[in-house]
Amino acid sequence: MNAPLAGKDGETAFTRLCEELRPDLFRFAFWLARDRQVAEDVVQEALLRAWRSRESLGETGSAKQWLLTIVRREHARLYERKRFETVPVDDLVSGESPELAAAEEREVLDMRRAIFALDTDYREPLVMQVLLGFSTDEIARELGLTQGAVLTRLFRARQRLRRDLGVTGAAEDDAS
Amino acid sequence: MNCLEFRRAAGADPEHLSPDAVAHRDGCPQCAQFLQTVRLMDATILKALQIPAGDRVAWTPAAPPRVGAAVQASLGNRNRWYALAASIAGGVAIGALLWVSGSRDALARDAVAHLAHEPKAMVATQVPADAAQVTAVLAKDGIRLRSDPGLVTYVMSCPFRGHQVPHLVVQTSEGPVTVLVLREEKVSRARKFHEQGYAGTIEPSGPGSIAVIGGTDEQVKEAAARIDSALEWK
Numbered sequence: 001m002n003a004p005l006a007g008k009d010g011e012t013a014f015t016r017l018c019e020e021l022r023p024d025l026f027r028f029a030f031w032l033a034r035d036r037q038v039a040e041d042v043v044q045e046a047l048l049r050a051w052r053s054r055e056s057l058g059e060t061g062s063a064k065q066w067l068l069t070i071v072r073r074e075h076a077r078l079y080e081r082k083r084f085e086t087v088p089v090d091d092l093v094s095g096e097s098p099e100l101a102a103a104e105e106r107e108v109l110d111m112r113r114a115i116f117a118l119d120t121d122y123r124e125p126l127v128m129q130v131l132l133g134f135s136t137d138e139i140a141r142e143l144g145l146t147q148g149a150v151l152t153r154l155f156r157a158r159q160r161l162r163r164d165l166g167v168t169g170a171a172e173d174d175a176s
Numbered sequence: 177m178n179c180l181e182f183r184r185a186a187g188a189d190p191e192h193l194s195p196d197a198v199a200h201r202d203g204c205p206q207c208a209q210f211l212q213t214v215r216l217m218d219a220t221i222l223k224a225l226q227i228p229a230g231d232r233v234a235w236t237p238a239a240p241p242r243v244g245a246a247v248q249a250s251l252g253n254r255n256r257w258y259a260l261a262a263s264i265a266g267g268v269a270i271g272a273l274l275w276v277s278g279s280r281d282a283l284a285r286d287a288v289a290h291l292a293h294e295p296k297a298m299v300a301t302q303v304p305a306d307a308a309q310v311t312a313v314l315a316k317d318g319i320r321l322r323s324d325p326g327l328v329t330y331v332m333s334c335p336f337r338g339h340q341v342p343h344l345v346v347q348t349s350e351g352p353v354t355v356l357v358l359r360e361e362k363v364s365r366a367r368k369f370h371e372q373g374y375a376g377t378i379e380p381s382g383p384g385s386i387a388v389i390g391g392t393d394e395q396v397k398e399a400a401a402r403i404d405s406a407l408e409w410k
Binding site: 013016017019020021022023024026027030031105107108109111112115126127129130131132133135136150151152154155158159161162167 | 184185187188189192213214217218220221222223224225226227229285286289290332333334335336337338340
């Protein structure tokens with residue numbers, strides 16, 4: 001059951017779609033940019049672009065991946081325009097303290113910090129898999145990688161998190 | 177498959193194991209334990225990734241998305257900014273009004289709309305979903321099965337109204353029903369609805385509710401009762 005996005009009904013369908021997907025699009029943008037304000041800007045711009053070209057999507061069935069692609073491109077465009085200065089990860093972590101302090105559990109807070117410090121190459125596929133529920137095949141297509149490369153990045157992302165969080169007895173780390 | 181290969185596979189994609197990996201897990205307690213550890217860590221990763229996403233006010237074509245600060249800086253025309261602010265205020269007012277007056281109906285609509293994103297959601301099949309995956313998806317939400325909910329043929333953790341929720345498809349004698357387990361959506365009593373040709377019900381369950389969507393009122397009522405009694409919420 002895919003709702004068309006053309007015409008008046010399409011406007012309603014598109015609005016509902018944005019309501020439903022916007023929180024996760026924001027979270028995805030946040031974990032790409034590691035900055036709440038930039039993430040807000042990226043999502044706003046992405047939704048505006050999506051609205052203008054909604055009829056090119058045709059139906060809502062593939063909307064999640066379509067919107068995610070727009071968010072990724074908008075994030076890249078914003079960085080091209082702004083040419084942000086390189087900031088040390090530790091500064092980023094402390095600069096984002098409201099987000100990082102929002103977790104109610106110590107374990108979650110520590111994990112959030114560890115994910116924050118992951119390289120983008122590892123962080124992005126992990127967010128797509130765990131938060132957005134994308135398959136490794138879908139991630140590979142989105143990132144322009146082979147499925148094998150995605151699997152390796154996902155394995156290393158979790159391996160890095162285990163090490164950063166001091167999880168002991170991780171014999172699987174030898175597998176890398 | 178040996179232990180090393182299993183751990184690489186499970187460490188990369190713990191929710192989608194190949195038949196070889198499943199066979200290895202079933203015969204290797206250490207690797208089964210490892211998989212459990214990875215899945216527990218993934219539950220923490222998911223919680224960590226779910227940062228607060230801000231307000232839930234929708235935007236409409238009449239009130240397009242607020243242009244963010246980075247873009248506002250490039251808008252030199254003050255009148256344009258005022259027009260934009262006015263459209264935001266209007267959008268907020270309309271959005272808030274719609275949200276307050278129609279939140280319960282909106283929940284039913286959103287539940288049905290969610291089916292559009294899951295093409296496998298209403299397929300009649302007798303092929304069961306991976307039991308371990310069913311357990312893991314429910315466990316992420318602090319739920320376990322204490323009795324048989326029926327034949328579960330599809331399971332996924334899905335984004336819904338700002339949260340990851342378990343989405344199941346359960347086969348009944350009258351065909352499949354889709355189930356969304358909604359810890360964050362509280363309802364005071366069961367409510368039937370009909371949307372886009374589907375029959376559905378949203379019923380209190382545990383600290384939240386379950387939305388069950390199928391073909392007929394009878395089908396969803398029967399399925400909802402069975403599923404509700406099968407869920408044990410922590």
